Amino acid sequence: MSERLDAAKKARTKVFGVLSSLPAERICDHGEGVYLFDQDGRQYIDFSGSPMACCLGHGDQRITRAVTEQMQKVSLCFNTYWINEREGELAERVLRRAPRNMARCQFLNSGSEATESAIKLARQYHLENGQPGKYMVISRWQSYHGMTLGALSVTGFSSRRDKFTPLLQSWPKIDAPLCYRCPYDMTYPGCEVRCARALDDIINQVGAQYVSAFIAEPIGGAASAAMVPVPEYYPLIREICDKHDVLFIDDEVICGFGRTGKWFGIDHWGVQPDIITMAKGMTGAYTPLAAILVSDRIVGVFEQTGGKFINAFTTAGNPVSCAAGIAVVDIIENEGLVERSARLGEYLHRRAREKLSHHPVVGDIRGRGMLMGVELVRDKATKEPFDSSLLAGSRVHRLAMEKGCMVFPTSGFVHGVRGDAIMMAPPYIITEAQIDAALDMVDESLADFAQEIAG
Numbered sequence: 001m002s003e004r005l006d007a008a009k010k011a012r013t014k015v016f017g018v019l020s021s022l023p024a025e026r027i028c029d030h031g032e033g034v035y036l037f038d039q040d041g042r043q044y045i046d047f048s049g050s051p052m053a054c055c056l057g058h059g060d061q062r063i064t065r066a067v068t069e070q071m072q073k074v075s076l077c078f079n080t081y082w083i084n085e086r087e088g089e090l091a092e093r094v095l096r097r098a099p100r101n102m103a104r105c106q107f108l109n110s111g112s113e114a115t116e117s118a119i120k121l122a123r124q125y126h127l128e129n130g131q132p133g134k135y136m137v138i139s140r141w142q143s144y145h146g147m148t149l150g151a152l153s154v155t156g157f158s159s160r161r162d163k164f165t166p167l168l169q170s171w172p173k174i175d176a177p178l179c180y181r182c183p184y185d186m187t188y189p190g191c192e193v194r195c196a197r198a199l200d201d202i203i204n205q206v207g208a209q210y211v212s213a214f215i216a217e218p219i220g221g222a223a224s225a226a227m228v229p230v231p232e233y234y235p236l237i238r239e240i241c242d243k244h245d246v247l248f249i250d251d252e253v254i255c256g257f258g259r260t261g262k263w264f265g266i267d268h269w270g271v272q273p274d275i276i277t278m279a280k281g282m283t284g285a286y287t288p289l290a291a292i293l294v295s296d297r298i299v300g301v302f303e304q305t306g307g308k309f310i311n312a313f314t315t316a317g318n319p320v321s322c323a324a325g326i327a328v329v330d331i332i333e334n335e336g337l338v339e340r341s342a343r344l345g346e347y348l349h350r351r352a353r354e355k356l357s358h359h360p361v362v363g364d365i366r367g368r369g370m371l372m373g374v375e376l377v378r379d380k381a382t383k384e385p386f387d388s389s390l391l392a393g394s395r396v397h398r399l400a401m402e403k404g405c406m407v408f409p410t411s412g413f414v415h416g417v418r419g420d421a422i423m424m425a426p427p428y429i430i431t432e433a434q435i436d437a438a439l440d441m442v443d444e445s446l447a448d449f450a451q452e453i454a455g
């Protein structure tokens with residue numbers, strides 16, 4: 001082992017709380033385009049977008065320049081004393097691409113903070129609107145909205161929740177709209193989208209007078225490995241929310257900024273949410289930045305009452321992160337990268353089906369655009385998942401990494417305790433040849449994994 005790697009491994013023992021099933025073996029030295037390079041100069045294709053945030057690839061000097069220029073001027077500008085020019089410029093850009101009813105933007109630091117803020121905003125909206133009894137946020141199982149306590153309360157990802165259960169709000173959850181493992185053992189379209197109608201049932205059950213919002217990822221992330229609900233799902237959800245005066249919070253932390261082939265994931269359904277949360281792709285993960293978008297309906301009520309949303313964070317909307325966001329959004333727009341994500345996303349899904357679906361361990365390939373999940377199963381015919389102690393996803397991740405390809409392992413979407421998948425979310429600048437090369441490495445890794453478990 002090189003001295004440098006030795007020293008880095010030793011120093012890493014001082015880092016607390018690294019969440020990985022298998023230890024990391026390499027230093028991430030630098031990045032260029034779709035590749036990351038280790039301490040020996042070996043390249044790894046970032047097929048998981050580092051994870052699921054890196055939309056423009058690594059080392060884009062246009063973003064480095066935008067950030068550096070802003071840093072040379074000023075890095076923090078408290079918006080209660082000053083007009084932060086970059087903040088306003090980015091808000092205008094983001095709102096231009098968002099669903100039409102979105103009227104304002106509040107910047108934050110992380111996706112989890114955006115979820116917290118959306119839960120708080122929903123609550124304060126109902127207070128301002130003369131409905132002080134509404135506070136509860138309904139969400140879904142097999143969902144992920146962040147690690148902080150409010151966000152974890154609405155998260156339906158058992159392995160991330162269970163140690164903290166006594167600290168969480170015990171708000172109701174409905175089943176995930178995952179057709180491959182339909183919670184009602186029904187088949188679409190005969191099911192009449194039972195999974196969406198479940199929201200109506202639960203609101204009636206707990207009492208609409210207590211429910212402030214429903215939160216969902218338009219296309220699932222790590223907790224469901226890129227689950228795509230059927231076309232009727234969100235129009236029905238919108239109708240049910242309206243019927244009960246419940247706000248619809250759309251978590252676009254993964255899907256936003258072109259990841260699924262539209263600016264926002266919910267655009268695939270043409271539905272207008274009341275609050276949108278976003279993070280990752282907004283700066284391509286060059287700097288931490290998140291936001292909530294607020295609809296005209298909510299803004300109207302606050303304007304009427306003169307209420308101020310009680311929510312502020314020291315570094316939120318700092319001009320450096322906003323400068324990164326402006327550069328990223330302009331590049332996405334000027335280079336047609338949302339359209340590219342849609343086009344290459346179709347290629348990615350077609351080639352993945354051609355190259356991977358023959359594997360006995362591949363149960364389902366799902367997702368949209370540059371977001372794809374490959375569910376791993378012990379038995380393809382019965383869909384029986386692997387035993388969780390086998391760490392199927394992490395093992396395929398490790399095997400792929402050895403070949404020079406990064407995929408994101410996830411687990412626990414079968415009743416919270418079983419179910420394994422690997423996810424792909426490459427930068428939108430990836431080429432067809434690079435997709436093929438990465439899928440070949442995944443193909444070999446799946447074959448190696450099948451051999452490992454057989455032997």
Ligand SMILES: Cc1ncc(COP(=O)(O)O)c(C=O)c1O
Pocket residue numbers: 110111112113115144145146147217221222251252253254279280
């Ligand atoms: C859908 C979704 N919401 C919220 C979050 C939390 O974001 P962060 O990790 O920036 O706090 C994530 C993180 O992966 C996510 O995937």
